[in-house]
Amino acid sequence: MSENNDDFTAATEPFRLFADWLQDATQSELNDPNALALATVDESGMPNVRMVLLKGFDETGFVFYTNYESQKGREILSSHKAAMCFHWKSLRRQIRIRGIVEKVSDEEADAYYRSRPRGSRIGAWASKQSRPLESRFALEKAVAEYTARFAIGEIPRPDYWSGFRIRPTYIEFWHDRPFRLHDRLIFQRATPESPWTIQKFYP
Template structure:
C-alpha cells in the first residue's frame, strides 16, 4: 500500500493560512492558561465529530518505562485536569507507583494540540461519588463488572459478570466501587500549539514550579 492511499491530500498551505481554521494571532491572547484551555475546548466541542474531551494520558511505571492510552477529561478548573478510572488497572497501578503524568489533546479538525504535565492525585471521595452517581446505571454496573486491564477469559465471562452485578443491584442505589475513582493532574506546564504553514507552527508554553506560584509564559521554536 502506498502512502497516498492512507494519507488524504491536505489543502494547500496557502489556502490553509487564509482559512477559518487558522485564526489570527490573538488565539493565544489569554493570560491564564485555564481560560485559554477552556476557550480551545469550546472550539473543539463545536468542531470535533466526537469526544472533544478525549486525551492521551501518559504514565510511567516504577522503573520509569512510559505507557500511554486515551481517557476522557471529565472536569478541569484551576486545580487541574480530572479523569476517572480503575485504580487496579495498569494505569492505576502505574500512578500508584509514580504519581506523575502527562496529557496530550489533539483536535484534528482545529489543527491544535495542548500538552499538560505535572503531579497527579486522587480526587476526594465526595467528588468521585458525585461523578459516579451522575453516570448511566449500566455504566455504573459496568464499573463493578470490569476488572479493568486484567486478563479476560472470554466475552461471555464479562457478560456473566455484568449480569451478576445487574442482579445484585437490581433495586436501589449502586455504590461506587472502592477501586473506581478520579485522578487530578495538577499542571506545572501547559503548552498550546497550533498548526501554521510550512511547519512554522506556533507554540506557547506556561510554566510554574509549584501550583501556588505564578505562570511564566514563553514562545518556543516549532
C-alpha cells in the same frame, strides 16, 4: 472560532485559553472533543499511553476517572505524575499538559459516579480492569451477576473506582501554521502553587 492569533499571543494564564479551545472543539470535532492521550510510566521506567476522557477542569487541574487497580491507576498511584495531550485535527490544534497527580475527593467521585448511566456503573463493578480475561462470557457473566445484585436502588461506587486530578506544571498550546512555522505558547511553573511563566518556543 473563539480564538484568534492575537488572543493566543496575548494570553496571560492557561485555563481560560484551554476553555476557549475546548469550546471550539465541541463545535468542530465529530466525536469526543474531550478525548485525550494519557501518558504514565511503570516501575521499570517504560512509558504507557492510552485514550481517556476529560470529565472536568478548573484552575486546580484536569480530572478523569478510572479503576485505581488498572494499569494506569497503579502507575499513577506509584509515581503521582502524568502527562496528557489533546489533539483536535479539525482545528489543527494541540495542547500538552504535564503535572503532579492527586486523587479527587470521595464527594467529587460519588457525584460523578451517580451521573453515569446505570450500565456504566455496573461495568465498574464487573470489570477487573487491566487483568487477564479468560473469555468474553466471563465478563458477561459478571455483568449479569452485578445487575442482579443491584437490581433495586442505587448502585454504590466501588472503593477502587474514583478520579485523578492532574495539577499542571506545564501547559503547551500548539497551533498549526503554514510551512510548519507553528505557534507554540508555553506556560510553566515549578509547583502547582507557583506563578506561571510564559514563553514562546520555536516550532
